[in-house]
Amino acid sequence: MSTPQLPMPQAAAPEWQAAAGPSYGGYTSPIPVVRTHLGHALASEWTKIKSVRSTIWTLGVFVVLVLGIGLLAAVVVSNSSSEMNGENPLSLGFFGLLLGLMCIITLGVLTTASEYGTGMIRTTMTACPSRARVLAAKSIVFFAVAFVVTLVTTSFIAFVDASLLKDNGAKDPSAGEWLKGTLGVSLYVALLGLLSLIVGSIIRHSAGAITIMIGAVLAPLVVALFMFSQSLENVRQALFEYSIPNQLSVFYSNSLSESGPSGWDPLWIIVGVTAVAFAGAVALLEKRDV
Structure with a gap:
């Protein structure tokens, strides 16, 4: 009759295993488990937005449009015989900014919708299961980038225009006009880009979201131009007043x-609309599949 063999005593786990955390089946990973937070999501989104070509192209075209058109308008006025008649010289930056706005809208949409198109959003949500945190991180990173680029660009062209037109009868902008023409308009443009990002998250289609946002910018003003009926005068006036081009011109004290x-x-207004859209996007993210 053979003697049953007793199980050999298991060796104690090395100190590095005990320090790393609980063991599973005799093995513990030496990599410590770290609870993720918003900072990790921000770092991830910053890496994405600075490493894709669309960011460089859209922001580059934005800067060229704002500086180029703003400078061209100032040069034309300064070399002409017409006088500014006490008008705000910063208002010449409006035209370039209105066109450059399309670039910020496009980048905002691509920040979210492009991940749905490529399927990368599945990897993003696997790495960070908190969908609200992902959207918040994208929003913070994009807003910061859009705001800084817009502020630097609008401030530069504002100083250039004011310098070129000081001998053409242009008024000396007050501190409040400088603040609105640089900081205020930069906040507005960045928030409109953020709204585009949120719409991209809701629509999940780049072309569709860009079309919706460009329509929101241009359609009210265009529709109002063709409202000739007297019965629609109130509607026509409201479309003019609350169209995005008119709201943008308010920052230059040149309302349409x-x-x-x-x-x-x-x-x-744009803060309220963006906040409501963000809440709706978070609710949809939690309900829909990736």
Whole structure:
């Protein structure tokens, strides 16, 4: 009769295993488990936005449009015999910024919608299961980039235009006009780009979201131009007053309508619309599959 063999005592786990955490089946990974937080998501989104070509191209074209058109307008006015008649010289930056706005909208949409097109969003959500955190990180990183680029660009062209037109009868902008023409308009543009990002997250299709946002920018003003009926006068006036081009012009004290938003009103309007859209996007993210 053979003697049953007793199990050999298991050796104690090395100190590095005990320090790393609980063991599973006799093995513990030497890599410590770290609870993720918003900072990790921000670092990830920053790596994405700075490493894709679309960021360089869209922001590069934005800077060229704002600086090029703003400078061209100032040179034409300064070399002409016409006088500014006490008008705000910063208002010449409006035309380039209105066209450059399309670049910020495009980048905002691509920041989210492109990941759905490539399927990369599955990897993103696997690495960070908190969908609200992912959207918040994308929003913070994009807003910071869009705001800084817009602020630097608009500030530069504002100083150039004011310098070129000081001998053409242009007024000396007040501190409030400088603040609105640089900081205020930069916040508005960055928030509109952020709204585009949120729409891209909701639509999940780059072309569709870009079309919607460009339509939101241009359609109200275009539709109002073709409203000739007297019965639609109130609607026509509202479309003029609250169209994005008119709200953008308010920051340059050059509103397209005599009534409607004034001062800092456009900024509070876009803040409210963006906040509501963000809440809706988070709710949809939690309900829909990736």
